[in-house]
Amino acid sequence: MELDALTTDFTRRDWQTVTETDDPVRIAMVGVGWWTREQAMPAVAAAELCETTVLVSGDAEKARAVGADSATVERGITYDEFHDGVASDAYDAVYVVTPNAEHLPFVETAAELGKAVLCEKPMEATVDRARRLVETCDTHDVPLMIAYRMHTEPAVRRARDLVREGYVGEPVFVHGNMTEPILELVPDPDQWRLDWELSGGCAAMDIGIYPLNTARFLLDADPTAVYGTAHSVAPEFSDVPDEHAAFQVAFPDHVTGMCTASQNAHLASHIRVTGTAGEIRVEPAFYPWDERRLHVSHGDSDLTIDFEGIDQMEEEFEYFAHCLLTDTEPNANGEHGLVDIETLKAVYEASEAGRAIEL
Amino acid sequence: MELDALTTDFTRRDWQTVTETDDPVRIAMVGVGWWTREQAMPAVAAAELCETTVLVSGDAEKARAVGADSATVERGITYDEFHDGVASDAYDAVYVVTPNAEHLPFVETAAELGKAVLCEKPMEATVDRARRLVETCDTHDVPLMIAYRMHTEPAVRRARDLVREGYVGEPVFVHGNMTEPILELVPDPDQWRLDWELSGGCAAMDIGIYPLNTARFLLDADPTAVYGTAHSVAPEFSDVPDEHAAFQVAFPDHVTGMCTASQNAHLASHIRVTGTAGEIRVEPAFYPWDERRLHVSHGDSDLTIDFEGIDQMEEEFEYFAHCLLTDTEPNANGEHGLVDIETLKAVYEASEAGRAIEL
Numbered sequence: 001m002e003l004d005a006l007t008t009d010f011t012r013r014d015w016q017t018v019t020e021t022d023d024p025v026r027i028a029m030v031g032v033g034w035w036t037r038e039q040a041m042p043a044v045a046a047a048e049l050c051e052t053t054v055l056v057s058g059d060a061e062k063a064r065a066v067g068a069d070s071a072t073v074e075r076g077i078t079y080d081e082f083h084d085g086v087a088s089d090a091y092d093a094v095y096v097v098t099p100n101a102e103h104l105p106f107v108e109t110a111a112e113l114g115k116a117v118l119c120e121k122p123m124e125a126t127v128d129r130a131r132r133l134v135e136t137c138d139t140h141d142v143p144l145m146i147a148y149r150m151h152t153e154p155a156v157r158r159a160r161d162l163v164r165e166g167y168v169g170e171p172v173f174v175h176g177n178m179t180e181p182i183l184e185l186v187p188d189p190d191q192w193r194l195d196w197e198l199s200g201g202c203a204a205m206d207i208g209i210y211p212l213n214t215a216r217f218l219l220d221a222d223p224t225a226v227y228g229t230a231h232s233v234a235p236e237f238s239d240v241p242d243e244h245a246a247f248q249v250a251f252p253d254h255v256t257g258m259c260t261a262s263q264n265a266h267l268a269s270h271i272r273v274t275g276t277a278g279e280i281r282v283e284p285a286f287y288p289w290d291e292r293r294l295h296v297s298h299g300d301s302d303l304t305i306d307f308e309g310i311d312q313m314e315e316e317f318e319y320f321a322h323c324l325l326t327d328t329e330p331n332a333n334g335e336h337g338l339v340d341i342e343t344l345k346a347v348y349e350a351s352e353a354g355r356a357i358e359l
Numbered sequence: 360m361e362l363d364a365l366t367t368d369f370t371r372r373d374w375q376t377v378t379e380t381d382d383p384v385r386i387a388m389v390g391v392g393w394w395t396r397e398q399a400m401p402a403v404a405a406a407e408l409c410e411t412t413v414l415v416s417g418d419a420e421k422a423r424a425v426g427a428d429s430a431t432v433e434r435g436i437t438y439d440e441f442h443d444g445v446a447s448d449a450y451d452a453v454y455v456v457t458p459n460a461e462h463l464p465f466v467e468t469a470a471e472l473g474k475a476v477l478c479e480k481p482m483e484a485t486v487d488r489a490r491r492l493v494e495t496c497d498t499h500d501v502p503l504m505i506a507y508r509m510h511t512e513p514a515v516r517r518a519r520d521l522v523r524e525g526y527v528g529e530p531v532f533v534h535g536n537m538t539e540p541i542l543e544l545v546p547d548p549d550q551w552r553l554d555w556e557l558s559g560g561c562a563a564m565d566i567g568i569y570p571l572n573t574a575r576f577l578l579d580a581d582p583t584a585v586y587g588t589a590h591s592v593a594p595e596f597s598d599v600p601d602e603h604a605a606f607q608v609a610f611p612d613h614v615t616g617m618c619t620a621s622q623n624a625h626l627a628s629h630i631r632v633t634g635t636a637g638e639i640r641v642e643p644a645f646y647p648w649d650e651r652r653l654h655v656s657h658g659d660s661d662l663t664i665d666f667e668g669i670d671q672m673e674e675e676f677e678y679f680a681h682c683l684l685t686d687t688e689p690n691a692n693g694e695h696g697l698v699d700i701e702t703l704k705a706v707y708e709a710s711e712a713g714r715a716i717e718l
Contacts, residue, residue: 172603173536173603173619229607246615248588260615264531265531265635268638274621279627356713
């Protein structure tokens, strides 16, 4: 098990068997905020297996304006029109990227229309609504994937390969952090992320989900208990308990995850697995614009692997479309996403109660 | 506040006003295991302000044999002889480096003899005994310092300077880890670290104290509450609860520390402070043989500072001697050390109870 071997090529898309199609998955994007316009639409435009054909917004003008320069967008419709089934022949799948607490009604309509669903994380604002979201897709037998970019991020996939191959031995600890100054990135004090009813949580739900979910992905394990603390200090965060959140996650086999997230701190992210025989760290880890580096220690050797920048959203949409074209269950299905909601909601409960919550 | 400014020189020993003396502090080392022989004695031999004059061991022959090649050691005596005051004219201060649960009687004798004390960390095996250790030094009005190498480690001191100067803004999170394969480093399954009665704890007490105490040092703050989990899996660790330990520490001003330690994992260490305006990381951090690197992020800039290897024990002994020669209270006095024992003992309590423990 020499580190030198790690410098050889690995398959960036080890999940891919189909690389082209005459019948790309046609996607309706529900919600056309900056993430859709600047991240999702360019990613799908670059992808081979899918295309954006419909845009859905509260504002019909906005939906049409956003799609005006696209070669593939056929229709811009309102949320009401979407719920009425307007233009439903023009898309095969729906990407839901509204505020968290508004995912469920769009997923319900999509499921009723028989459309596959790619739903942004966190999947909903409460455990109950998240569970109903999973159930509605089950009931209507439509594929559901939660949009975890890290599952198709090459540096993270490679880190997972190395963990699976035993480079760190038995995992013992995971440290992970994601912090950002949200009011600088999105300079709007009225944004939905700071509204408990719309978001269901702030630092933990919106970005703490990255170290949590990526730990699960790297370990291939789910939490059994969680303790956590949440703090809001700045007045802009008075409606949510977690301007800052920190939580300690128990995994099976005595593995412990130490996760932190802040919506009012320096832009930074990392995830690290320390095991009995080595250590692996992705840093920077979670922001799409970073060029990722993978740091591996094993025995007395250290290695750093630089990854060329890829478009994480293109990888994610291509994987989603690939799952649909090959009739494959996505790794991040509804049950997978539900575990994060249950865990993160337990962080708030633990913070209130001052004790660990069994999951 | 530009990062470039950090590449200029800084004062490695900003605490130092006296650099030479005709009257070095004469030290009796109590306990002559590998740490004394290979780390402490060479460090003191290289130091300017102190010298080793007496060695104390359970075995008189061993004490004399270890001192045979030293130019300064005058006497090798037994523990019983030490308690009887033998050779007490030959030393001014005592370095106590026995198993944790045996610190107290030696410190009591030293205090009664009017000798200053440098006591290894963790200062004792229980809170009660640690408190008595502090009290006995108070009663006899002798200086007491706990041997935290990080307080005089240049990379850590510089990191603390940067935190104080605001390079990370307001601290929000500290992540710290120290892990080692103790049975490879000290290949003896009967060693005292694995014996609850002698050690008072394993991963948390022996090495978890590094991320905890260094977080306190960097933040200049003490814990207000702690949650933690401890696990022992391998049969060699059956007498202690913590082959592995992880704990989440609440500090004032909503700062949270995430600390992990294992006595049966890959050799690794780091400490990181993430704040509102930047991030600072020392990695590797805690092992004396590492060459430390300091990683600083502030705004859009990153900087890595390499530190030349110094002898951490020499720095520590020189600082201790300097405190005595200048009649200065050491930063890591008895009350300071007691906070770690209270916090780490609360980790075991929290792990049993499944809840956070107020401090």
